[in-house]
Amino acid sequence: MGKPARTLLAKIWDQHVIAHIGDATDLLHxxxxxxxxxxxxxxxxxxxxxxxxxxxxxxxxxxxxxAISTARGRAGTSKVGQELLTALxxxxxxxxxxxxxxxxxxxxxxHVIGPELGLSLPGCLIVCGDxxxxxxxxxxxxxxxxxxxxxxxxxxxxxxIQRRPRTMRVNFEGRLPLGVTAKDMILALIGQIGAAxxxxxxxxxxGSAIRELPIEGRLTICNLSIELGAKMGMVAPDEKTFxxxxxxxxxxxxxxxxxxxxxxxxxxxxxxAVFDKEVGIDVERIIPQVTWGISPxxxxxxxGRIPDPRKIDDPVRRAAIETALDYMGLKAGDxxxxxxxxxxxxxxxxxxxxxxxxxxxxxxxxxxxxxxxRAWVVPGSxxxxxxxxxxxxxxxxxxxxxxxxxxxxxxxxxxxxEIVAPGQRSVSTSNRNFVGRQGPRARTHLxxxxxxxxAAIMGVxxxxxxxxR
Amino acid sequence: xxxxxxxxxxxxxxxxxxxxxxxxxxRIERLVGNSxxxxxxxxxxxxxxxxxxxxxxxxxxxxxEPYRQAEILVTGPNFGCGSSxxxxxxxxxxxxxxxxxxxxFGDIFFANCFQNGILPIIxxxxxxxxxxxxxxxxxxxxxxxxxxxxxxxxSPSGRQHxxxxxxxxxxxxLQGLDxxxxxxxxxxxxxxxxxxxxxxxxxIYLAGTSA
Numbered sequence: 001m002g003k004p005a006r007t008l009l010a011k012i013w014d015q016h017v018i019a020h021i022g023d024a025t026d027l028l029h030x031x032x033x034x035x036x037x038x039x040x041x042x043x044x045x046x047x048x049x050x051x052x053x054x055x056x057x058x059x060x061x062x063x064x065x066x067a068i069s070t071a072r073g074r075a076g077t078s079k080v081g082q083e084l085l086t087a088l089x090x091x092x093x094x095x096x097x098x099x100x101x102x103x104x105x106x107x108x109x110x111h112v113i114g115p116e117l118g119l120s121l122p123g124c125l126i127v128c129g130d131x132x133x134x135x136x137x138x139x140x141x142x143x144x145x146x147x148x149x150x151x152x153x154x155x156x157x158x159x160x161i162q163r164r165p166r167t168m169r170v171n172f173e174g175r176l177p178l179g180v181t182a183k184d185m186i187l188a189l190i191g192q193i194g195a196a197x198x199x200x201x202x203x204x205x206x207g208s209a210i211r212e213l214p215i216e217g218r219l220t221i222c223n224l225s226i227e228l229g230a231k232m233g234m235v236a237p238d239e240k241t242f243x244x245x246x247x248x249x250x251x252x253x254x255x256x257x258x259x260x261x262x263x264x265x266x267x268x269x270x271x272x273a274v275f276d277k278e279v280g281i282d283v284e285r286i287i288p289q290v291t292w293g294i295s296p297x298x299x300x301x302x303x304g305r306i307p308d309p310r311k312i313d314d315p316v317r318r319a320a321i322e323t324a325l326d327y328m329g330l331k332a333g334d335x336x337x338x339x340x341x342x343x344x345x346x347x348x349x350x351x352x353x354x355x356x357x358x359x360x361x362x363x364x365x366x367x368x369x370x371x372x373x374r375a376w377v378v379p380g381s382x383x384x385x386x387x388x389x390x391x392x393x394x395x396x397x398x399x400x401x402x403x404x405x406x407x408x409x410x411x412x413x414x415x416x417x418e419i420v421a422p423g424q425r426s427v428s429t430s431n432r433n434f435v436g437r438q439g440p441r442a443r444t445h446l447x448x449x450x451x452x453x454x455a456a457i458m459g460v461x462x463x464x465x466x467x468x469r
Numbered sequence: 470x471x472x473x474x475x476x477x478x479x480x481x482x483x484x485x486x487x488x489x490x491x492x493x494x495x496r497i498e499r500l501v502g503n504s505x506x507x508x509x510x511x512x513x514x515x516x517x518x519x520x521x522x523x524x525x526x527x528x529x530x531x532x533x534e535p536y537r538q539a540e541i542l543v544t545g546p547n548f549g550c551g552s553s554x555x556x557x558x559x560x561x562x563x564x565x566x567x568x569x570x571x572x573x574f575g576d577i578f579f580a581n582c583f584q585n586g587i588l589p590i591i592x593x594x595x596x597x598x599x600x601x602x603x604x605x606x607x608x609x610x611x612x613x614x615x616x617x618x619x620x621x622x623x624s625p626s627g628r629q630h631x632x633x634x635x636x637x638x639x640x641x642x643l644q645g646l647d648x649x650x651x652x653x654x655x656x657x658x659x660x661x662x663x664x665x666x667x668x669x670x671x672x673i674y675l676a677g678t679s680a
Contacts (some may be wrong), residue, residue, distance in 0.1 A: 050649070
């Protein structure tokens with residue numbers, strides 16, 4: 001008899017256990033610790049104030065993304081944003097941590113650069129003081145966001161105490177219809193099982209539609225795991241993963257590459273592995289998704305109507321919908337398509353990679369942004385920016401009336417002062433439509449890059465499938 | 470190092486809206502900078518607490534007596550979902566909150582609470598709803614007790630419920646343990662792990678030295 005069947009999660013978890021320290025709780029080794037400008041220097045200064053040193057600086061990497069301006073020349077970075085950047089440079093320098101600084105190849109949104117540099121690898125345990133760290137799970141890594149105290153803990157020990165989560169497998173089956181993207185798949189799942197549907201679970205995304213997805217799509221799917229309530233999301237590594245990683249500067253080289261790949265081939269969940277929960281999604285029934293409310297679970301197909309709270313019996317759910325519609329300035333029963341928009345934001349760790357920009361460009365090519373709409377394209381990294389420029393995407397967007405920006409988080413969380421004005425309506429390729437997320441009283445509709453570009457051109461929320469491309 | 474948490478008898482305020490995310494608990498611009506701690510209490514729940522002109526919204530529960538003195542929040546489903554910002558916990562702590570009672574919390578927020586000596590209690594939704602209704606019916610009068618040693622909650626009218634908690638986390642709160650100091654005592658185990666792992670997965674350790 002062989003070993004008992006194990007999941008992808010179990011295999012990676014078991015490989016990282018330094019010590020069992022309690023009921024289902026382990027001290028785990030951290031392979032990659034990523035720091036960013038918002039919390040990186042805070043953690044390093046906290047460590048210093050305790051008289052401690054970084055345990056493994058060569059397993060720690062830093063970049064600036066959250067608080068820097070994305071204007072040309074980084075003009076408009078606030079005083080405190082600049083202080084954070086200066087402090088991150090000083091503290092990483094003093095600790096011997098590699099920092100990818102602004103305007104250097106390698107800089108970008110932390111969850112874009114990890115995969116593109118090959119820092120994030122299958123079977124890796126990756127943490128960062130940012131909830132969207134789950135993104136890196138798209139490469140078959142075990143990756144999750146942590147708080148400031150845990151950042152200090154990892155800096156001091158290169159380890160973290162974690163309770164083993166339950167496991168959920170989501171099987172996306174079928175062929176994706178035209179105009180439907182990875183973003184629509186994951187939004188549809190959140191709509192189906194809710195914003196707390198994954199709480200306490202590590203989610204493995206599987207099925208024929210996931211196997212067909214290019215790596216960048218898998219990163220988008222895993223990115224929104226936290227909007228499902230799951231702090232960990234992952235996809236088993238396969239030939240596509242290896243092909244994606246092989247040319248990356250920090251990926252293993254030569255014999256070491258072969259050695260690593262043979263280990264990575266052992267990672268996928270065993271055929272008879274048992275999950276605590278299984279969910280099935282028929283992707284052929286998914287149409288382009290757009291959110292209407294203040295939680296990612298407030299999502300419908302772009303051909304749908306805004307929910308009517310009067311039709312809801314449960315008083316708590318009814319009140320929640322009323323609150324959301326009031327905040328969003330929407331009328332129950334209206335079609336969501338045709339809702340006028342003021343802003344379009346194409347960017348964020350969800351959807352700012354080259355394939356995302358290409359999808360948006362395909363819709364924008366030869367067209368013009370509607371009068372009265374401001375539309376931004378913020379590439380996810382310096383490398384994405386350079387590749388996009390080499391393809392002429394910057395020109396294409398600028399000719400269509402979009403603004404082409406420097407890499408960073410920008411309007412996804414508005415930590416750098418780049419905000420949607422109060423009461424204005426935005427279609428955004430980011431991950432959160434929370435109250436005030438893109439600025440006080442800003443109204444956010446989440447959608448795919450193609451759908452966001454369609455909204456920019458039409459000036460209203462629009463069905464990209466009707467735009468003839 | 471967090472302060473120990475043993476037993477708390479205090480005003481409890483129900484905030485029952487579902488999916489209150491950490492952006493709603495504390496806006497990001499309040500957290501930009503390395504010297505924000507100690508300034509956050511007045512900005513907790515800012516978008517719910519203040520009107521557009523900056524004045525207090527008299528409708529919001531934490532702006533009303535006796536809830537203004539609340540040290541316990543009774544929360545709706547999925548409280549603390551979203552961003553990993555530990556500032557959400559800091560801001561609650563700075564406005565005097567020391568315990569939360571709800572049917573479920575965002576995973577990262579939940580972990581962050583323990584790091585700061587705040588007790589988040591997960592208990593059946595019916596019990597949470599019952600507690601919230603009782604407190605609302607009494608207009609906040611009376612005190613709720615959270616006893617971590619006994620693992621019980623006692624409502625103002627004396628209704629008692631027991632709750633489950635991970636024994637390791639319970640011990641950590643009761644003693645106000647510093648996790649970093651504890652793990653540093655295991656440094657030889659960490660180094661032993663790394664020595665073996667360098668042989669098993671050498672590529673993990675090369676990244677910082679190549680390219």
